[in-house]
Amino acid sequence: MSNRQRVHDYWWNHKLRQNQKMLIDAVLSHRWVAVLGARQRGKTTSVGYAAGALAQGAEWTAQDGRRIHLPPDDVQLASQTLKHAKDFVSRSSRILSTFNVGLSANTADQNVFDVRLGSTERIMLSTGRKVQAHAGNPETIQGLSGHVFADEIASNKHDSEAIFQQGVSVASGAPHRRFVMVGNSSYKGDWWWNFWHGSGPIPGDERQTWEQRRSKFLMLKLDIWSEFPDRILPPDLREIREILGPKAWARWYECAFADSHGRAIPDELIIRTGMVGTVTPPNAPIVISIDPGLNRNPTGVVVARVGSWGLDVLRAEYWYGPTANDSPTAEGWVRAQMAQIDGYVNQYSPDHIVVDYSNLAARLGDALEEVYGDMMVAKTPTTRDRTQRRWGALLSMLTDGRLSIPEECQDLRDDLGRFEIDESGSASRKILEAGTLILPESPAPNGSHVLHCDIGAALLQCSDYVWSDVG
Numbered sequence: 001m002s003n004r005q006r007v008h009d010y011w012w013n014h015k016l017r018q019n020q021k022m023l024i025d026a027v028l029s030h031r032w033v034a035v036l037g038a039r040q041r042g043k044t045t046s047v048g049y050a051a052g053a054l055a056q057g058a059e060w061t062a063q064d065g066r067r068i069h070l071p072p073d074d075v076q077l078a079s080q081t082l083k084h085a086k087d088f089v090s091r092s093s094r095i096l097s098t099f100n101v102g103l104s105a106n107t108a109d110q111n112v113f114d115v116r117l118g119s120t121e122r123i124m125l126s127t128g129r130k131v132q133a134h135a136g137n138p139e140t141i142q143g144l145s146g147h148v149f150a151d152e153i154a155s156n157k158h159d160s161e162a163i164f165q166q167g168v169s170v171a172s173g174a175p176h177r178r179f180v181m182v183g184n185s186s187y188k189g190d191w192w193w194n195f196w197h198g199s200g201p202i203p204g205d206e207r208q209t210w211e212q213r214r215s216k217f218l219m220l221k222l223d224i225w226s227e228f229p230d231r232i233l234p235p236d237l238r239e240i241r242e243i244l245g246p247k248a249w250a251r252w253y254e255c256a257f258a259d260s261h262g263r264a265i266p267d268e269l270i271i272r273t274g275m276v277g278t279v280t281p282p283n284a285p286i287v288i289s290i291d292p293g294l295n296r297n298p299t300g301v302v303v304a305r306v307g308s309w310g311l312d313v314l315r316a317e318y319w320y321g322p323t324a325n326d327s328p329t330a331e332g333w334v335r336a337q338m339a340q341i342d343g344y345v346n347q348y349s350p351d352h353i354v355v356d357y358s359n360l361a362a363r364l365g366d367a368l369e370e371v372y373g374d375m376m377v378a379k380t381p382t383t384r385d386r387t388q389r390r391w392g393a394l395l396s397m398l399t400d401g402r403l404s405i406p407e408e409c410q411d412l413r414d415d416l417g418r419f420e421i422d423e424s425g426s427a428s429r430k431i432l433e434a435g436t437l438i439l440p441e442s443p444a445p446n447g448s449h450v451l452h453c454d455i456g457a458a459l460l461q462c463s464d465y466v467w468s469d470v471g
């Protein structure tokens, strides 16, 4: 048995989960594949595995018994951002290195950055074949060739139809080349939803229907039950289900597309926050805003300069604390956060510290008040009315170009992209209006925490200070 076969057998029998093997088999045995999968259950990892197999070439026996010959070939991965591209390449090389395929180049020094194309991270195999991950714009893969994967297609900031068309064309050079789209459930009515459930003509080309397009694809739905067909969840997932609640659980783990709510903030407005420059005068007050988290809910922290209807974000971070299963106590976590905040107080000399205050999250607020005094610390419970008032202020700053967020605060941008509006009572979303804001829960990228748009919530708290005129 070859070394490669041995390594493959080990992965197949000991490391890969059932849902991951279904994904890999689908990719190796079908030309056009769409995968709808649960969060954090190993989609990107299996895409990395499949990418390695395609780059090395494969003789594959499909689940249905067909023998498939795949010559070694280049693989292009369309990723959301440079961060995602780097992450993909580092994971993919970790998998490939177990095959001992002589990675001759790696991401550290060979990283290509092209201002026109965006960025590329790549792995070279000794055979000369490459696995490349491209950040951002779908045009980055135009003109290249090879197999194409679009990871998290539903949450890429660019037009899904454009990614689809680029992917199909780039993979069109030879009949063995794959085009694979991978994503979570998104919103009823968006492109990805239409790809799965839409019917009738495709916008932009009335001569093709969604049904016709879909019929060419292997449509693979890998919800959480594909991994646990006996419907018995391990304890960590039972806990996630409990804190997410039925609706968010159905959305993220059972791949149910979300209904009724639409995106609250369009991407154009979020992108604009990176282009407006500084919007507040240097003497405007500095606010440290904290949405404390407990257990699996992280703390959201924003430092901002605020006033005269403008807001400059200086810093925005998620702080992941211990989960119920970890040893450090809640006391220890409060102390650790206090030390971190103390550092920021020294660095930024804030005029205000605003902190959400509720029965569940009173500990941190009380500790802050004890140290910095009630002149500086505002312990403000997050009521529905207050959230609406803050949301109205935030939306008007966004539409007026009076909110600036530095490039590196991507987590905050992501949170803003998750904000939802309850559309009941509003017939049209053509006009942006401050409808009822909803901060949906979603599983954190680390797989062990649940986000509640916590830095987005911390940003909303900063809106309390935009009214003050600072000349």
Ligand SMILES: Nc1ncnc2c1ncn2[C@@H]1O[C@H](COP(=O)(O)OP(=O)(O)O)[C@@H](O)[C@H]1O
Pocket: 015, 016, 017, 020, 037, 038, 039, 040, 041, 042, 043, 044, 045, 046, 447
């Ligand atoms: N078979 C596996 N066994 C254990 N951990 C895994 C396995 N596959 C993936 N993981 C880990 O689970 C996490 C989520 O995997 P990822 O591939 O990013 O999931 P997804 O893309 O579906 O959100 C990562 O930390 C990854 O390393």
Ligand SMILES: [Mg+2]
Pocket: 043, 044, 045, 151, 152
């Ligand atoms: Mg992923």
